[in-house]
Amino acid sequence: MKRRRGTMRRERLDRGIKVRTDSVYAVSGWPEMAYLALPRLVLILGLLAAPFIFYFNPYWQRVLSIICIYALLAMSFDFLAHFVGLVSLGGAFFVGVGGYTAALLNTELGLPPLLTIPLATLIGAGLCTLLLLPCLPLRGVYFAIVSLMFPLLASRIIEALNILGGTDGILGVDGFASKWVEQYVLILAVLLVLFGLRRLAGEDIGLVLRGVKDNDQAVKASGLNITTYKAIAVFIASAMGCLAGACLVHLYMWSGISQFALDFSILPIAATVIGGVGSLVGPVLGCLILVPISELLRDFGTLRIAVYAVILTAFIVFRSEGLMLYGSRKYHQFERWVEF
């Protein structure tokens, strides 16, 4: 149909399967079940099959692992920013703490990677939560700035005091037993975190956390301690960051101050913005797009940072909705042109 400007507008209608609110559906048969399950299955099966797809290409298998690491970080950012209202610009801090913890556990105590990763996740998350605890009452811009300072401070202190291997970092960390273990640990972690967090957001605690984001005074007035809930949220988010950091250290068999570098703070944010904020799937999608781009640009050195900074700016300024929300709107709604 030819559209005439000015007299037509696009009308959007929800599909009949969707009942009133988001995520409540009236399903009446297999086709509709399939309609709902399809996007989820594509993601799950796609990720699980990916190591086989790149079977003959070890380089891209490694890229897949890195995608998963960034996806964990991006989901951690998304969870904190859009489910709790704490915008953390210092995702690199979680990576660094988790990475150094895993490296120390491995080299000093000689624990195997499959033991150091869960331990580093828990210990690192505890440490991060403890260190961020005094900053939790801060709101908005103030929390963002203070969280940006943490990774910078950590790397400068390691440099200045020359502890933890100083600028050389900790060498001689064990790698994964095989690349299959490496990839499936990461892929399963991403899927588990993704669906776990979506579940969590629907539970009581998820409601309280969203309340903290929307109106913390109201939550306070209901007799709940905001700081406790924020601390729980930071623990969850930093656990994801530390998990990513620990895997990264075993992936590169090395831990150093570059783990506090800006890459780990800015790329997850870019992925979240591109993929769609507040959806948790969006960040994963964003990483699936951004990380390969950044790998393809590796030959151009620092140009890749410039490129994803430009992409990030363009999305945040011109398309702040993100790909995921755009896509799900197209999937769940009819569109047609009507005259008015």
Added chain:
Amino acid sequence: MEIIIYGVVNSASLALMALGFTLVYGISRLPNFAHGALYVLTGFATWLLLNRLGLPYILALTGATVLIGLVGAAMYRFILIRIRGMAISEIIASYAIGLALLEGMRWGGLKGATFILPAFAEGSVSVLGVSVDWQRLILIGVGAVLVGLLFLFVHFTRVGLALKGMAQDERAAMTLGIDSDQMAVVAMALGAFFAGAAAVVLLPLGNIVVESGYNVLIMAVAVCIVGGLGSWTGAILASFLIGFAQILTVVHLGAHYQVVVALLAIIITLILRPSGLFGRQKELEERV
């Protein structure tokens, strides 16, 4: 004596770095995280004008500084204005622009030790028994002159008064016919101009390197947070506080700790008193 003189020099350079940042935040509430990038960009532009086009030094300096003012204005007018008022988007977008500028410059050839601007005047003089090179003295002078000019501009010109009005109460300013978008563009141009001015007096003291962009940003943020975001008196006071603290740590602990002092100052200030020494924010806006 050395501590006092170098403390003053260090404080003046911190104040120069922070002035543009606090100006923009004070007027349009935009935390301009591209500040450090604008600083380095000026240095690079000056170097290009000086060495590629062969302009005389003084012309290259003024040209680059004015150019950077325009770049700042364009950045605000075409990009940042669309997300005005969304604090987090503003931080992320301006930071991303800064990152793109800095890493773009690094890719475009700004690395290594070949990028040096000549000092305004060679040699050094002895002040109260301590030898200080001319560049550092000029730096203090330029800092004082810029602060003075800014004061006069804000108190005695129409545009300056409009800016001040907007900083105090944007809605009231709008009812009096002040176009807040236009003023925000002017503020951003001024802020970028000050970043440029800081760059041309500070960069002859060392090489032009991309990393200094990040350091300048950290220092500007540190000074502004300790002084109170958007407060000029606070910023100047805080730059003296941090400036002397840094010199003392260099003397007693070592140069490595210089940045650690600034970062710790930010974190401690934010935890204890987020609005800083002279901030005007409401308690409830900043913490629960």
